[in-house]
Amino acid sequence: MDALKTxxxxxxxxxxxxxxxxxxxxxxxxxxxxxxxxxxAQDWKAVRSAIRQIRGPNQG
Incomplete structure (x- = not known):
């Protein structure tokens, strides 16, 4: 999955x-x-990482 889709x-x-x-x-x-x-699984790992970035620091 490319970065944009992620x-x-x-x-x-x-x-x-x-x-x-x-x-x-x-x-x-x-x-x-x-x-x-x-x-x-790697695609979902990348999605998870992107969600973490969206949430920002100290959000979980």
């Missing part, structure tokens, strides 16, 4: 779930890893 997913998740968005992305990452889909 940012779009992160913003959409944050808008929909607020402070719970990072946990949602982490859960999706774990599910992808468990299913053996490493590329998808």
């Amino acid at each position: 940012a779009e997913y992160a913003r959409a998740l944050y808008t929909a779930h607020g402070d719970r968005a990072e946990a949602e992305a982490a859960q999706k990452m774990r599910e992808s890893q468990a299913a053996g889909n490493q590329q998808e």
Whole structure:
């Protein structure tokens, strides 16, 4: 997933779930890893990181 798509997913998740968005992305990452889909897991890891940036410092 390219950086623009990652940012779009992160913003959409944050808008929909607020402070719970990072946990949602982490859960999706774990599910992808468990299913053996490493590329998808990496995509969710990037989304999680982008959400963390959106939230800013000291927000969790």
